Amino acid sequence: MTATAAQAVLDRDGLNALVAALVAQGRTVVGPTVRDGAIVLAELTSADALPYGWGVELDAGRYRLVRREDGAAFAHSSGPQSWKSYLHPSRERLWSADRTPDGDVRFTPHDPDPPSYAFLGVRPCDLRAIAIQDKVLTGGRYEDTGYGKRRSGAFLIAAECTEPGATCFCVSTGGGPAAECGYDLALTEVVDAGGHRFLVRVGSEAGAELLEQLPRRAADADTEATARTVVDAARDRMGRALPPVDLRALMGASLEAERWDDVAARCLTCGNCTMVCPTCFCTTTEEVTDLTGDHTERWQRWDSCFDLDFSYLHGGPVRSSGRGRYRQWLTHKLSTWHDQFDTTGCVGCGRCITWCPAGIDITEEVAALDAERAEHAAHAENTAPGTETD
Ligand code: SF4
Ligand code: SF4
Incomplete structure (x- = not known):
C-alpha cells in the first residue's frame, strides 16, 4: 500500500492509546526518549516517555539538549543511534560449537527469535535508510536471516520532520522531510492554537487496522493545512546541503584529489561516523572460546572501513593511510554504493557530522572536492594548447 491522504487526528491520549495497543499486540515498542543528556532510542511502555518539550542544538561535533516551550514530542532531529541498532544489532551470535564426549564437534546454529518490534518516530531519512539496509542485507543472493526476521515483523510509525537540525541535509540527497512510503502509519505533529495533535496517514493494511482501534477524530482542513506548512517550512530550513552535482561522477574524478590529505590530517579514523550512520552495514566475525577449548562461538559484530584491519588481505591492510x-x-x-545497490548510501541524516569528534562535515568535504575539481578543470582549460595569451 502506498501513502494515502490523511485519515485521522490523534491527541496525546490517542498517542498513548497507540503505544498501549502495540504493547497489547505483544510488540516491543521502541521510540525516542531523553536519557544521559541525549534523545536516544529505547523501549517505551508508554507514550509519556517521549521527549515532550525537548529539542536539540546540533553542529559539527556538537550535540546539546534544549528545552522547548511548545511541549512537542518529535521536534528534534536524529540522535546518536539509528534503527539499525535494533534491526542489525552491533553484536549477534551466529553459531556455537561444542566438543562431544566421543571427540566429535557438534555445531548449533543460532536461530534468532527476535521480538516483534514497533518503531515509533521514524524520521523520513531513516525510513530511507531502512529501505537501503533492506536491499543490502536481504535483497541479494545471501540474506542476513537475522535481519530479515527482525525486519519482516516490524511495524513502522513515521514522524515527519518539522524541526530539522543544523547538520541535516536530507533534501539534497533526494528525500525528506516528508514521509513518502515505507511506513505503516505516518504522524505529523502540530502544535498551535488548535491544540497539540498528530495528523495520521495510513501506509499499510496493518496500519489501517490499528488506527481503527484508537480514539481519534476525522482529519480537519486546518490541521492538514498546518501539517503541510510545517513540513514545507522544514524543507526550507535544512541546516546543510550537498552540492547539486553528479556525486558519482565527482567521486570518480576525485580519486587523486589533494583534499583527501587535508581531511586525513583532521580525521582520527575512530569510525564514529560509520557506527552512527544508519546505512553503514559492514560486519566482521570473531571466534570466542572458553578456557577449556570445548566450547566456541562465532559472533558477528559491526566493523568499520576506518579500522586498519578492515582491509587486511594477505600480508597487510590495503588501506593503511587515513x-x-x-x-x-x-x-x-556517494558513488560505488550505486554500482552495488543502485542507490546512494547517504540519506542526509547528518549523524556523521554531529558525532564526529573532529567535527568533519561530509557536506563540506564534498563541496571542497567539487571546488578542487572545478579549479583543475579551469586550469586545464587555461593551459590547453591554443589558449596562451601574450
Ligand atoms: S567520525 Fe570523524 S574523526 Fe572519526 S573516522 Fe569519521 S570522519 Fe574520521
Ligand atoms: S553518511 Fe552521514 S549523513 Fe549520510 S546517512 Fe550516513 S550518517 Fe547520515
Whole structure:
C-alpha cells in the first residue's frame, strides 16, 4: 500500500492509546526518549516517555539538549543511534560449537527469535535508510536471516520532520522531510492554537487496522493545512546541503584529489561516523572460546572501513593511510554504493557530522572536492594548447 491522504487526528491520549495497543499486540515498542543528556532510542511502555518539550542544538561535533516551550514530542532531529541498532544489532551470535564426549564437534546454529518490534518516530531519512539496509542485507543472493526476521515483523510509525537540525541535509540527497512510503502509519505533529495533535496517514493494511482501534477524530482542513506548512517550512530550513552535482561522477574524478590529505590530517579514523550512520552495514566475525577449548562461538559484530584491519588481505591492510580510509568511506557512500545497490548510501541524516569528534562535515568535504575539481578543470582549460595569451 502506498501513502494515502490523511485519515485521522490523534491527541496525546490517542498517542498513548497507540503505544498501549502495540504493547497489547505483544510488540516491543521502541521510540525516542531523553536519557544521559541525549534523545536516544529505547523501549517505551508508554507514550509519556517521549521527549515532550525537548529539542536539540546540533553542529559539527556538537550535540546539546534544549528545552522547548511548545511541549512537542518529535521536534528534534536524529540522535546518536539509528534503527539499525535494533534491526542489525552491533553484536549477534551466529553459531556455537561444542566438543562431544566421543571427540566429535557438534555445531548449533543460532536461530534468532527476535521480538516483534514497533518503531515509533521514524524520521523520513531513516525510513530511507531502512529501505537501503533492506536491499543490502536481504535483497541479494545471501540474506542476513537475522535481519530479515527482525525486519519482516516490524511495524513502522513515521514522524515527519518539522524541526530539522543544523547538520541535516536530507533534501539534497533526494528525500525528506516528508514521509513518502515505507511506513505503516505516518504522524505529523502540530502544535498551535488548535491544540497539540498528530495528523495520521495510513501506509499499510496493518496500519489501517490499528488506527481503527484508537480514539481519534476525522482529519480537519486546518490541521492538514498546518501539517503541510510545517513540513514545507522544514524543507526550507535544512541546516546543510550537498552540492547539486553528479556525486558519482565527482567521486570518480576525485580519486587523486589533494583534499583527501587535508581531511586525513583532521580525521582520527575512530569510525564514529560509520557506527552512527544508519546505512553503514559492514560486519566482521570473531571466534570466542572458553578456557577449556570445548566450547566456541562465532559472533558477528559491526566493523568499520576506518579500522586498519578492515582491509587486511594477505600480508597487510590495503588501506593503511587515513587518506585512503576516508576516501574509501566517502567514495563508497556517494558513488560505488550505486554500482552495488543502485542507490546512494547517504540519506542526509547528518549523524556523521554531529558525532564526529573532529567535527568533519561530509557536506563540506564534498563541496571542497567539487571546488578542487572545478579549479583543475579551469586550469586545464587555461593551459590547453591554443589558449596562451601574450
Ligand atoms: S570522519 Fe570523524 S567520525 Fe569519521 S573516522 Fe574520521 S574523526 Fe572519526
Ligand atoms: S553518511 Fe552521514 S549523513 Fe549520510 S546517512 Fe550516513 S550518517 Fe547520515
